[in-house]
Amino acid sequence: MADLSVNRRRLLGGTAAGMAGMVGLAGVAGAEPAGMQASPMGPWTYVPPGESIKAAFDAGARAIQLGDGDYRLTETLVPPSGAVVRGLGRRTRLLATTVMNAAVAIGNGGAIEAVQISDLMIECDGKAKTGIDLNVVGTSGNYYWEPDSICRLDNLRIYQPVLDGINYRGEDTQSCVSSRVRVRDAGRYGYNVQAPDNWWIACEATTSTSTGSTAGFGVFGSNNFFQSCKAWYCRDYGFHVKGVRNKFIGCESQDTRSHGWYIEWGRNVYTGCTADSASFYDVGGTSAGADGFHVLEGDDTSMVGCQAFDRKAGGHAAQQRYGFNIPASMITNGQLVGHSGYDNVTGLLNRR
Structure with a gap:
């Protein structure tokens, strides 16, 4: 009988000696011999800093281990189907060095x-319009009959995209999970969500530009799931919701210039969500200029156990206007349940 434990080790990471060699090379800055090229380690191909990830893909590699240092992108990196790219967290950086539509295009x-894609940083540096662009159209070649692309983004940091940290579009960008992703200083959206049927877990975003419509999370698709996500220091909205059948659980907007939650469309669910200090002075807000939850259309919307407050940060007086500014029908129909809050300038609840 075959030694299944040995086979499993080979499948996951090559031999113990091979993996030890890879870690030794990738884990110490400057450990790679000068001019070292990409090299296979079991199923993994180690690409040292300064070498081309694209060249490794072109040579047939599908599992890429990156090392300690910078990988300078002169063009968009386009991973092939089934590709796995992982780094060493803070110590691995993809750096856009010229103007491009996206640093990575899936x-x-x-x-x-x-x-x-996991465990690395993407530095857009004001050159890449988008950090990662997921735009999947078609299912040809998918495993069995799978109708979705089933991609995974985890433990990433994305800095200074001209427009979006991550853009989710394309009719088959579905069943994708983004977890532990931090987007800083996006010019438009931290997460531009146009596609349906995806998941976000413990993701966060800040924005750098005020146009009247930027947001940490721009949610325009349908049937998506957001859990424990946070928008903060946003120059317009925290969450801009203009899609239906989306679920938000334990998500928070904090310190936004405009409304923490700007909800244009109904038919969504909000459970245990929080709005903290909209109209925040440090991102250009003016006192009583914006609400925690500003709901334009509340049809078939449910808000349960949500809270809106102004914590009077930095010794400033309260700035958030209303905690909940909603259609009166949401009260009449019992769609706002168990809400709470404090220190809002004009009051907790405004029924329109």
């Missing part, structure tokens, strides 16, 4: 599945 408008 799908690029075509069919792709099961791409995984």
